[in-house]
Amino acid sequence: MRTLTLATGLALAGTLGANELTVYTYSSFTSDWGPGPEIKSAFEAQCDCTLNFVSSDDGVSLLNRVRLEGVNTQADVVLGVDDALIEEARALELFQPHGIDWSDLPLAADLAWSDDLYVPFDYGYFAFVYDTENIDSPATSMEELLSSDVSILYQDPRTSTVGQGLMHWMQALYGDNGVTEAWQALAERTVTVTQGWSESYGMFQEGEADYVLSYTTSPAYHMVAEDTDRYQAATFEEGHVAQIEVAAISAFTDQAELAAEFLDFLLSREAQQILPVTNWMLPVRTDVELPAAFDRLATPERIGHSPTEIHEHRQAWIRTWRNAVSQ
Amino acid sequence: MFAGRPLPTANRQWGSLIWGLAALACMLLATVLAFLALFGWSEGRPDLSILHDAYFHRILRFTLWQALLSTLFAVLLALPVARAVALDARLPGKALFLRWALLCFVMPSLILITGLVSVFGRSGWLTPWLGAGWNLYGLNGILIAHVFLNMPFALRVLVFQWQSIPDTAWKVSAQLGLSGWQRFRLVEWPAIRGVLPGVAGFIFLLCFNSFAIVLALGGGPRATTIEVAIYQALKFAFNPAEALTLAWTQLLVAGGLFLLFSQFGRLRWLAPPQGQPWLPALHPFTRALGRLAYVLAILFLAVPIATLIPVALFRGGQGLPWSTLMPVTLRSLGFAFAAATLATLLALGGLELWRRWTAPGARRWVEFAALHHLVIPGMVLSVGLYLFFLPWVNWIRWGWVAVIGLNALVALPFVYHQLKPRVFDFDANYRRQVADLGLRGWPFWHRLYLPWLLPALRRAWALAFVIALGDFAVFGIFGHDSWRTLPWLIYALAGSYRLQAAALASLLLLAFALIALWVLEDHRHHA
Numbered sequence: 001m002r003t004l005t006l007a008t009g010l011a012l013a014g015t016l017g018a019n020e021l022t023v024y025t026y027s028s029f030t031s032d033w034g035p036g037p038e039i040k041s042a043f044e045a046q047c048d049c050t051l052n053f054v055s056s057d058d059g060v061s062l063l064n065r066v067r068l069e070g071v072n073t074q075a076d077v078v079l080g081v082d083d084a085l086i087e088e089a090r091a092l093e094l095f096q097p098h099g100i101d102w103s104d105l106p107l108a109a110d111l112a113w114s115d116d117l118y119v120p121f122d123y124g125y126f127a128f129v130y131d132t133e134n135i136d137s138p139a140t141s142m143e144e145l146l147s148s149d150v151s152i153l154y155q156d157p158r159t160s161t162v163g164q165g166l167m168h169w170m171q172a173l174y175g176d177n178g179v180t181e182a183w184q185a186l187a188e189r190t191v192t193v194t195q196g197w198s199e200s201y202g203m204f205q206e207g208e209a210d211y212v213l214s215y216t217t218s219p220a221y222h223m224v225a226e227d228t229d230r231y232q233a234a235t236f237e238e239g240h241v242a243q244i245e246v247a248a249i250s251a252f253t254d255q256a257e258l259a260a261e262f263l264d265f266l267l268s269r270e271a272q273q274i275l276p277v278t279n280w281m282l283p284v285r286t287d288v289e290l291p292a293a294f295d296r297l298a299t300p301e302r303i304g305h306s307p308t309e310i311h312e313h314r315q316a317w318i319r320t321w322r323n324a325v326s327q
Numbered sequence: 328m329f330a331g332r333p334l335p336t337a338n339r340q341w342g343s344l345i346w347g348l349a350a351l352a353c354m355l356l357a358t359v360l361a362f363l364a365l366f367g368w369s370e371g372r373p374d375l376s377i378l379h380d381a382y383f384h385r386i387l388r389f390t391l392w393q394a395l396l397s398t399l400f401a402v403l404l405a406l407p408v409a410r411a412v413a414l415d416a417r418l419p420g421k422a423l424f425l426r427w428a429l430l431c432f433v434m435p436s437l438i439l440i441t442g443l444v445s446v447f448g449r450s451g452w453l454t455p456w457l458g459a460g461w462n463l464y465g466l467n468g469i470l471i472a473h474v475f476l477n478m479p480f481a482l483r484v485l486v487f488q489w490q491s492i493p494d495t496a497w498k499v500s501a502q503l504g505l506s507g508w509q510r511f512r513l514v515e516w517p518a519i520r521g522v523l524p525g526v527a528g529f530i531f532l533l534c535f536n537s538f539a540i541v542l543a544l545g546g547g548p549r550a551t552t553i554e555v556a557i558y559q560a561l562k563f564a565f566n567p568a569e570a571l572t573l574a575w576t577q578l579l580v581a582g583g584l585f586l587l588f589s590q591f592g593r594l595r596w597l598a599p600p601q602g603q604p605w606l607p608a609l610h611p612f613t614r615a616l617g618r619l620a621y622v623l624a625i626l627f628l629a630v631p632i633a634t635l636i637p638v639a640l641f642r643g644g645q646g647l648p649w650s651t652l653m654p655v656t657l658r659s660l661g662f663a664f665a666a667a668t669l670a671t672l673l674a675l676g677g678l679e680l681w682r683r684w685t686a687p688g689a690r691r692w693v694e695f696a697a698l699h700h701l702v703i704p705g706m707v708l709s710v711g712l713y714l715f716f717l718p719w720v721n722w723i724r725w726g727w728v729a730v731i732g733l734n735a736l737v738a739l740p741f742v743y744h745q746l747k748p749r750v751f752d753f754d755a756n757y758r759r760q761v762a763d764l765g766l767r768g769w770p771f772w773h774r775l776y777l778p779w780l781l782p783a784l785r786r787a788w789a790l791a792f793v794i795a796l797g798d799f800a801v802f803g804i805f806g807h808d809s810w811r812t813l814p815w816l817i818y819a820l821a822g823s824y825r826l827q828a829a830a831l832a833s834l835l836l837l838a839f840a841l842i843a844l845w846v847l848e849d850h851r852h853h854a
Contacts (some may be wrong), residue, residue: 027808054809055808055809056808058806060563061562061563064562064563064565065723067565068565068717068722068723069721069723071722072724139374156547156563158559158563158564159563182665187549190547191449191462191464192464193547193548194822195563195822199822202825203449206449206450207449207450208449208450244627312654315564318564319380319382322382322548323380323382325547325549326382326386326548326549326551327385327549
């Protein structure tokens, strides 16, 4: 225990003297084209503090990191864990309540949010994105995708929240009995399984595959930022799994007040206006004005397991995936 | 400042004894702690249930299978090239080729990976000619990379064997009028047969322990080795129990293989190429075949690396992450410098004990301490130490200490191997004179011992530097995104398909490896 106290003491010494907030997040959030830079300057303009981002590859690695660091963590806020992981994180007691009153906020009804630890900051639906110059008639269902002669890129469900989203999607569609076969069908069409979302999306844009696992909102990026309709998301008739991205205050922070202020800021109209056009996800507030491109996005039906069910089965589902695709 | 004032005897002896004992303790302690963790003494106990998992059987099978294929290709392809290099007197550029082969063998894997992706990847320039079904990711890429890295090793050993056939054997076979085939069977085959099991075994072991290549070119769970699975269990799923079981598997198989193959004796691959006064006449047909093999080998070993230059410079210097590259490069150089220096100090410390303790039993202990890290895969040692210290150490902050220390231990056997014969010669030749002169302490080191060791020290240090510079596995366990080294930056860049930037970073890494190896080779004539 003495070593722990000493380490905490050192950690505290590092943050003394400056009003600093350290936010752990995933790497595409902090990249030059991601929301990081704008969120930082907007929050710093109102908080009289310095906001530091520390990034991990993807959402799952993020949680692993916080878990590994435990009481020694430098994080005041963890941003970018998704709803599939929140029960696991809750069980590990890594976070503390934020004290936000949900009744005051115009939150999107789809979210039905009332959690005391986690603050949703954006959401989206997983979808396979394709290049209209390669694919004339995109798949309209997972079944069709898995039986067609195409090449696919997706992310490792052990490291990436997007890959994990696909795992939940496959489980929701095929159940324990049929999912192995479905994974194997996917494996035959897989170019490679990347660790994070950025790698696979980069490869896709270089023409390495016909489809890449991403979000229904990804085409908005190409429409708004690149002024092209070339990339589109395939809508599946079976329905899509949603991802709600959340932020939470570390249980071990010494900046709980500032951290809560930051979470409030994430829910503000200002931040909600920034996120859709930098992180390319849907805002959690309903009173945000979005570029016209967002009206042209697919609005799929939402399916999937609850966070509690996911927490119970996640390890078993990962083993199933690992076994199926390593054959 | 000590030069004019001889130190008291006891003081001098204590100094080098303490140094030696400290080095010995470092070498052994790392292993002992790693083993304590493997036995479940610290974070997590081995989870044996995975031994019944079909996934485990598949990766074990794949690990062995890819190692077997890589070994076969590497050795079979090396044979005709080595013969041509050794026996064809008029082959141009042999010396340069052999130097390049040495570089290929110690080439940091990430340089090669970037090169292979540029040539054979989905948008590689050769890919359109490879047919529709071509896919670099998976067994294809793993085999190409392993043959690239290991064929040059087999080649150097075999060239040396062919060159070591004495003139008289050739002359006698010419006088007897032996046909080409008879000569091969009676003169050449006996000379190379002896080293083949050792060469093949060593290559098999290297491919069995392959990490970077498989992680980058494996293309997902279908092509995974145990080494990669250990990394994934720890870093992806944070499952120490599974990582421990896999580490045991890796240790037992790799250790067993090493003990088996080390029976075949020591291989000479760092030895300089020999000049040969008398070479046999070759049949025009086999000579032509040999030359063809030589040209193909040059192409195979040059193209994936040469291709980096146009790829890196294609779009000029714009949009390159110079601001990221600089600190990462400096960090990598700093780590490699520290690790190489530490490895050299450890080896010298061990050798101090070796010089001091003349009893065979004591010497065996020193040898064991310095060399046993060859048998224990770096990944196993890393995982063990990582888990052992996990409850007390924040690795994200202190991982760099482990990266330096473990890279020093990984390089230590090579450094020790390079230094020991030189130290042995020194004692054999000068021990008595040194005693008569009464030279000891700093003057002894400064005036006599270090100058004598210098060529070997340079060579050993440079080798350790290149090994540490290319490190991927140790950093994989202890490292973090926020303080990447050059190989991991290349991995991230190539992974997100920023090939130009990856190529540039690879060229930087290559340049530093070349400089270090230039030091290594340039002083060979002193050895």
